[in-house]
Amino acid sequence: MAWSGRLSLTPPTLADVAERAGVSRQTVSNAVNNPELLRPDTLARVQDAIEELGYSPNRAARNLRTRASHLIGLKFNQAQEGTANAAMDRFVHSVVETAGESGYHILLFAGTTDDPLGGYDDLLRSTAVDAFIVTDTYLGNPQAAWLTSRRAPFVAFGRPWDNPEATHAWVDVDGAAGAELATNHLLDKGHTRIAWIGWRKDSFIGEDRRSGWTRAMHARDLPTTGLASRVEDTVASGREAASVLLDEARPSAFVCASDTLAMGVLHALGDRGIHWGQDIAVVGFDDSQVAQVVPGGLTSVRQPLEEVAVELVKALEGLLSTPPVAGPGVLLSPTLAVRLSSG
Amino acid sequence: MAWSGRLSLTPPTLADVAERAGVSRQTVSNAVNNPELLRPDTLARVQDAIEELGYSPNRAARNLRTRASHLIGLKFNQAQEGTANAAMDRFVHSVVETAGESGYHILLFAGTTDDPLGGYDDLLRSTAVDAFIVTDTYLGNPQAAWLTSRRAPFVAFGRPWDNPEATHAWVDVDGAAGAELATNHLLDKGHTRIAWIGWRKDSFIGEDRRSGWTRAMHARDLPTTGLASRVEDTVASGREAASVLLDEARPSAFVCASDTLAMGVLHALGDRGIHWGQDIAVVGFDDSQVAQVVPGGLTSVRQPLEEVAVELVKALEGLLSTPPVAGPGVLLSPTLAVRLSSG
DNA sequence: CCTCGCCATTGGATCGATCAAGAGGGAGGG
């Protein structure tokens, strides 16, 4: 606090504290970083001086010497307009909070989808960040491989689908388990003809989630043929797919790979004057804000993003410790937020 | 690129480049920061060396010497669960992108609502950031005053409602104009009994938006008495308020201070079997994802967050230049995203 | 041909912290 009132605009340095406390610079440094090395009375004296001067170590100087910035790079991907996938918001918040507790801050940088490596290179070379958190591990995304080749420490939110040999740390949510959870929820309610609306076949995540639906259906000896549709992740596609399925397969419930698609289903049901929730059940995926506020509420699979953040930070701490500890992948289980759309 | 293949894990330094190019360190520094000072042939030689070695200036060292980190602090506030206000997502993305173009990165830190100053102090004292972007300028938030007293450079997204004397830079969106836009849109469609559902009276922002509705109504000599309700920003409150208004005031349209409240209205209309859009029009505020994907779409006032980001960064650049240039406040106009809920 | 002035370029000091050794003093063992 103190220095803010002084005329000089430069914050106090370690040397200032040392002088005031009548000790050497190194002793002040130890008081901050290795208090157990000091005699209790000396420690107290130094801490008093720190308090009086309002001293806080200069990060740039510390970073320069220790070759660590305590910053974690995260590319901020904006949610697509017109979709319901607002997971980034919750995820980023969790990461910021968890990382903060471990002494790390999050540095955001912009990313364009057409240049997936943009930004990483510069931050890495200028040693601006200690590590990265990589989020979009969609098919063919070269980030992980590239970062590995650069020996850059990073942790991925998302499995390395296209490369089972990948050795980097990752954390993911079991999408199949989520879809299974949703399907079983509907099965328990007595539904037998449960349709699936998911993403196009080239999406590993979509196929993973779909497999959960298949698994749950087959476990009860129920057929899945003709009950699945794979489309783009837009409301319009979901609506269209639902419409076709309603005509051709007469399902009594829908499980969707995203809340966006689920909204499309609600739309299609509304078109026909069908009361969703009562007549036909719908379950979405991601527990977006949309699921939460749509009248009645949309039952949706909720990813444990807070846990994901905790695991990511834990993995990062392992990577950045000496010697680095590369943990294996972590797979977390989602939960189901039950609302009126499933009856 | 080159150094990634070397055995040594330390990136090349300015001295390495200097040696390779056969010039002094200062010349390399100039090649990077003041190329116009060098003779063209020298510049080319140095740039070649930089390229060959894959050199990028070490940020910590640069930050230490120049006393600037080129980082902007931003407290990341998570959207409330169960509300539709996902503006943070769009806003942060815009800021990250705009700041990036000016050579700044965004450093996120966590904030708890009960300790509004948490995080600021530490970042400021450790000179981790050059400036802050402050977003939640709700009533009684001490951030702005506190930062001013610390002489910390910052720009606010939001007017200093409770202190007209405040001299800091700010950027805001004209909420009154937004509500007026929405109301006029409905008036043009022939509605005359247009209700308002807004926030509690102690919200400056809420009262500002409300004034736009009043202004538009009065401009056409239409009454507003009995047509307004002020509640908490939740779906349930909006639903309840709409229900009461429907019984007591019989409006043919609703203008709401948020998409969350508008969703409550849709809910109330659904309860009564009223077809929103056709029978009764509804307009929300913020153009959240919810407004975009709800069946038919919710007409909503859209804040020009991209422009806001541009103005914020512009103001920051002024503040951080030497000498600092403190711009006045900037007030931007929102637009209206028209969808089916308004007919 | 020599001197002056200008501009590109150089070498040393510096930012503020931590690292790596080393110094001083008291306790314990021979």
Next chain:
DNA sequence: CCCTCCCTCTTGATCGATCCAATGGCGAGG
């Protein structure tokens, strides 16, 4: 009584960039 060891604290060097003042070379003018 002396020596060793340990514990606490100090001193000088260092991280890699930029600032500052000074040097060198070159062309123009006398």
